[in-house]
Amino acid sequence: MSMGADRRSAGAGEPIDPDVGPAAAATPPGLLRGQGPVVAVVAVGGALGAAARYGATLIWPVATGAFPWTTLAVNVAGCAAIGVLMVLVAEGADLAEGAEGTDTAETADTAETNEVADAAGAPGSAELTEAAKAAELTAAAELTEAAERTGSTASTTSTARRPAHPLLRPFLGTGVLGGFTTFSTYTVDVERLADAGHLRTALACLALTLLAALAAVWCAAALTRRAVTRRRARASRAGEDR
Template sequence: MTEPVDPDVELADARQRQELRRSHYRVLAVIAAGGALGTGARYAAALVWPTPAGAFPWTTLGVNTLGCLVIGVFLVTLTEAWAAPAWLRPFFATGVLGGFTTFSTYCVDIERLVSTGRAGAALSYLVATVVAALAAVTAGAWITRLILAAATRRKARRTR
């Protein structure tokens, strides 16, 4: 690699390499903290709404859809309306929501449905999750942009 990862860091300078290493550890720490919160919330959802063996995994579908909706709202808000601290995006988007949404469980659920002879339900679940996740993130982003635009228009009317 001929260019440094961060153009402000001169990799030949030992002090700057050390600073870059420390910043990576801080980012990993906030992601891990957020991930612990997100996985705890996902586990709580599974306890509150357990999926019986061989049943359609509505809880996992709901958790993944909700997480995608929230990430659509959050990232539009973060990138278009709010100057947040640098640690917030990795903490919440990658950590909390990455831990909350559970696409590994999604794959296990598909395998369980297939192994119990419910291939049709597995295929439905496979498609429904992808469609619901994409629709949720798109709706979250779209609705947030509409709300932000309406707020901007109201603010402009008040200043006239």
């Protein structure tokens, strides 16, 4: 694996790149060998994500020369969703050991990054809230299930967790969210605005999208890690009481 840094953060065993699973990293070249199912779910997921993005531009059209709020909202919502997804699907196994260390550091920044996310504007926050709600529901369902399972088998460790289906991450992360968010529309939007003489709007779009997207993924990952850790601690206590 390419990881040279200290393994001190929550998902330390994971590659930086969410698109490459442990299996892919272990198999050298042979680009397409055994990749059929993954390519298929990435294609279907990408189509769903792109259709959702296209639908958003139909529902919230942006006039030429105006600030491209819709693309910003789509990208920020997608970034928040991948933060939740990657913690639940990819980092789950490592959380028991690593979460405490990173949690403290991230908590300090949460307030600040929240403000940035709020500054993203009305449609952005609306989308974000929706995405967050959906993610919360998924997380809650998963965790309740995990808690029930560990509760009923109190003799085993409370951090035991069923591994996610190997195609879930490529489908949702690489496919749906990768297809939903877009970098090219962002850069070309900025180019169009600058080209038409709307320099201030172009620069605002350039900076605001980047800051809001990074804030969204950061907050979403931190909050999800905290929620997972808390639930597990509770499930663990419940197990010990028995």
